[in-house]
Amino acid sequence: MIYGEFAEAGVATVYEACGRRGLLDVDLVPLRPGSRVAGPARIALCGQGDNRAVHEIMTHLRPGEILVLTMPVAAPVALFGDLLATQALTAGAAGVLVNAAVRDSADLAKLSMPVWSRWRRSTGATKDIRGQVDVAVTIGDTEITPGDVLVLDDDGATCVRQSEVDSVALAVRERLAKEDGLRRRWATGEFSYDAYGMRAEDGS
Numbered sequence: 001m002i003y004g005e006f007a008e009a010g011v012a013t014v015y016e017a018c019g020r021r022g023l024l025d026v027d028l029v030p031l032r033p034g035s036r037v038a039g040p041a042r043i044a045l046c047g048q049g050d051n052r053a054v055h056e057i058m059t060h061l062r063p064g065e066i067l068v069l070t071m072p073v074a075a076p077v078a079l080f081g082d083l084l085a086t087q088a089l090t091a092g093a094a095g096v097l098v099n100a101a102v103r104d105s106a107d108l109a110k111l112s113m114p115v116w117s118r119w120r121r122s123t124g125a126t127k128d129i130r131g132q133v134d135v136a137v138t139i140g141d142t143e144i145t146p147g148d149v150l151v152l153d154d155d156g157a158t159c160v161r162q163s164e165v166d167s168v169a170l171a172v173r174e175r176l177a178k179e180d181g182l183r184r185r186w187a188t189g190e191f192s193y194d195a196y197g198m199r200a201e202d203g204s
């Protein structure tokens, strides 16, 4: 199962396997450190400071999806809290990425569904602007299209284009095998400085 493999491999490995593309270059903090998850993106683009679109996207959410909530300009306004989380959990979301603030943090941290956000802030969102659902958005210079695969862990998030999932999965497996071999060598006392020829180049 590719989503499980991506989650286990983690953000750094998947990003490297993508040729260093797809990273969401913003600070995303997990409510529960140590969480790892991957799945297809289900996206809501909210109006500025408003979470009406979050209420709408709940009716579209399917099991295993990563809910992505963003607005035109990221700001510390709470788009998501424990009541909306209850709906996402019931719909079977695998995880939630909020490019804004969340609130009710202690309750969110207890859920089996992991949540990442830019900020924790109680500042309330309005519910007046329709916003857009199931549209492409850009977070940290990376475009995310509905159905693209997001991988999240303590490092943040990276995005794999839907059309590239199979080729990236092969590259992830190769990279994991290569890193396993290197880890074994470094654990026996060999130095990367020697193995990569850097000592010889530096003449040290």
Ligand SMILES: O=C([O-])CC(=O)C(=O)O
Pocket (backbone or CB within 6 Å): 051, 078, 079, 080, 081, 082, 083, 084, 085, 103, 104, 124, 125
């Ligand atoms: O109601 C909101 O706007 C966000 C919230 O606190 C919740 O979902 O519990």
Ligand SMILES: [Mg+2]
Pocket (backbone or CB within 6 Å): 081, 082, 083, 103, 104
């Ligand atoms: Mg609340």
